[in-house]
Amino acid sequence: MKTLYKVPGAVTDCPTTYCPGCPHGVAHRIIGELLDEMQLTRKTVIVWPVGCSVFGYYFIDTDAVEAAHGRACAMATGIKRTHPESFVITYQGDGDLASIGIAETIHAAARGERICVIYVNNGNYGMTGGQMAPTTLLGQVTTTSPYGREAHANGFPLKVPEMLAVIDGPVYIARASLDSPKHIIQAKKFIKKAFKVQVNDLGFSLVELISSCPTNWKMTPEESLERIRKQVLPVFPIGELKVDEGVA
Amino acid sequence: METRVIVNEERCKSCNLCVEVCPKKVLRISDRLNPKGYRPVELFDNEACISCGFCYLICPDAAIVEVRRPVKAKA
Amino acid sequence: MSEKVLMKGAEAIAESAIRAGCMAFFGYPITPQNETPEYFSRRMPQVGRVFLQAESEVAAINMVYGAACTGTRVITTSSSPGISLMQEGFSYIANSNVPCVVVNVMRGGPGLGDIAPAQADYNQATKGGGHGDYHSIVIAPHTVQEAADLMFKAFGLADKYRIMVVMLMDGLMGQMMEPVEFREWVDVKNNKIPVWATAGQGKRARRNIITSLEILAEGLEKMDIALQEKYTEIKSSEVCCEEYMMDDAEYAITAFGTVARISKTVVDLARERGIKAGLIRPVTVWPFPEMVFKKRAEQVRFFFDVEMNEGQMLLDVRLSVNGKKPVYYYGRLGGIVPSAEEMLDELEKLVGGKK
Structure with missing residues (x-):
């Protein structure tokens, strides 16, 4: 038998704490695969966020630190600046990165910090019980937008990659989706490019991963992926938004 | 023939995503219970499996541990 | 000891920190302590070390936190309102058991207050300041020479106990010019990453995880007790008067x-x-x-x-x-x-x- 796909060694044996059907685990596995394939696992420090993936360090087998809510990019800056030989990743959700941590994110990007940001967007605060996030779609019902997000009161969904793509600091900015095998393969391709940006010391990279939250969306896992395709991707279209010279 | 899809039943959370994306519909939720109380997925038709790997790719829990295909015997 | 030089307190502490082996400065401008980061910004590149002006005090302390997790000698300096913003980071640093040095050039408060010398952050510094049961070591020099000397001690204590050390100063100390004699340079050529630090697993047998999180109350109580034991040891060994x-x-x-x-x-x-x-x-x-x-x-x-x-x-x-x-x-x-x-x-x- 020839092995076509195999869970990488960088993914630990510890079962995840995520709800059934939550795509966080897919994002973890992609990162683990790439760290092993690119022989980065032992050089890597992952800065984990506050949110559902707060225990991420149990699931990916690298040196790890746990940041305060939103501060991952600042912490990663401190690690990378003092240890440029390390491979530094932040793993952040949309509440963490796009709300409380937006300043740290934008400035790390603007400075061109040599870090990779994996930004998982499921349109709500999952761990705290499904409150409205900056990425919540218009009309979407959450526990703090019980009548649906309404632009006049709550503004519009924040598109972080589009924002970052117009500043000079970042080298590679992309958005992928975890809704289907095809898009998951594409997500891995994008993240690989992002990782190479840091390996080649080119600068800042960020890949947003459109994800789901079956529990708080009150859907089955299949329905939640279907919602990504029908409702989320039209607002958050996938693709590469900034690819500077030298990105391979 | 050896199995094309290796499942770690203890990690499975019965989310059904692999069953859903399987193009050949060779996976199903079993009626066993794992230690966490989930009914793990199983490959029930190895012959019809094409080792496409969709189940591995969509699995959020690394429960689809490995996907393989038989190596053709060399003449 | 080197020869005596006439120096402002604000610059003397920076020079002393550099000689004490401080490898990185992260900070954000605030009066009355800007001479210190300005001095670092000139000197750190000259000696091949890191100076970075952060986007806020919140970011600055979290950069310090990140660097501290790698066991690197790291410092930030600020003044009262900026120190208030950093309290979140202080609390995380405390429960993560990582070393760093923070200088608070205290000014009048509360709120925006004024920029004149004050000592009104004593309680904030000595009683923890952020959330949770924690302390930092807090030292208070009264001359420029003492500030320069204590900077060496601050980094030593930070490393010894893996704790944050705060130097309480005020604008008067910062602006005052006095003759100061610096200690010998700490040799940083052979700096090693400590075994507990997170800079990539490398050849270590086990990976390291630095976190202030322990979701089970029984586990967190153990962490809290370990902190208190550390404080008891510090109380019995490090009092200086x-x-x-x-x-x-x-x-x-x-x-x-x-x-x-x-x-x-x-x-x-x-x-x-x-x-x-x-x-x-x-x-x-x-x-x-x-x-x-x-x-x-x-x-x-x-x-x-x-x-x-x-x-x-x-x-x-x-x-x-x-x-x-x-x-x-x-x-x-x-x-x-x-x-x-x-x-x-x-x-x-x-x-x-x-x-």
Whole structure:
């Protein structure tokens, strides 16, 4: 038998704490695969966020630190600046990165910090019980937008990659989706490019991963992926938004 | 023939995503219970499996541990 | 020791930090301490080290936190409102057991306050300041030379206990020019990443995880108790206190930092007038030199606590004296530095009333 796909060694044996059907685990596995394939696992420090993936360090087998809510990019800056030989990743959700941590994110990007940001967007605060996030779609019902997000009161969904793509600091900015095998393969391709940006010391990279939250969306896992395709991707279209010279 | 899809039943959370994306519909939720109380997925038709790997790719829990295909015997 | 140079306090602490092996500075501009980051910004690139101006104090302290997790000697400097913003990071740093040095050049508050010298962040610094049961080691120099010396000690203590060390200063100390003699450079050529640090697993057998999170109460209690045990050890080993003219003193002035400096003049003036005054000057305000006060309570008629705040250290003095002798207080607020004359007047009034 020839092995076509195999869970990488960088993914630990510890079962995840995520709800059934939550795509966080897919994002973890992609990162683990790439760290092993690119022989980065032992050089890597992952800065984990506050949110559902707060225990991420149990699931990916690298040196790890746990940041305060939103501060991952600042912490990663401190690690990378003092240890440029390390491979530094932040793993952040949309509440963490796009709300409380937006300043740290934008400035790390603007400075061109040599870090990779994996930004998982499921349109709500999952761990705290499904409150409205900056990425919540218009009309979407959450526990703090019980009548649906309404632009006049709550503004519009924040598109972080589009924002970052117009500043000079970042080298590679992309958005992928975890809704289907095809898009998951594409997500891995994008993240690989992002990782190479840091390996080649080119600068800042960020890949947003459109994800789901079956529990708080009150859907089955299949329905939640279907919602990504029908409702989320039209607002958050996938693709590469900034690819500077030298990105391979 | 050896199995094309290796499942770690203890990690499975019965989310059904692999069953859903399987193009050949060779996976199903079993009626066993794992230690966490989930009914793990199983490959029930190895012959019809094409080792496409969709189940591995969509699995959020690394429960689809490995996907393989038989190596053709060399003449 | 090297030769003496005339230097501002704000620059001397930066130079001393660099000589003490500080590899990285992260900070955000705020008056009255900008000369310090400006000095770092000139010097750090010259010696191949990191200077980074952050987008906020919140980011700065989290950059410090990240660098501290790699076991790198790292510093930030700020002033009261900026230090308030950093409290979140301080709390995380405490429960992560990572070393760093923070300088607070205190200014008048609360709120935006003013930019004049003050000591009103004593409670914030010595009682933790952020959330949770924690302490930082807090040191309070009273001369430029002492600040330079204590900077070496600060990095040493930070590494020894894997703890944050705060240096409490004020704008007066920062602006003051004094001759200063720096210690020998710490050799950083062979710096090694400590075994507990997170800079990539490398050849280590096990990976490292640094977190302040423990979701199970029983586990978190264990972490909290371990912290308290560390604090107990620090309290028993690292208390530092200067006593000036205390051998035959009948009245003990007590003060820290800038006020302690003025107090030495007050002691001299008082003695010229026949008042046997002395000074107890806590160098570490946490851990607080409780035993010194306890001991001197047997000797002196009263304690006279002077601060540039509403009487914050006063509470620690009273707890240490434990009712044995009266503890009087005099202070100025809002960034006013008390003069030796007014302090002497107050002391004379108290002595007159007690004679």
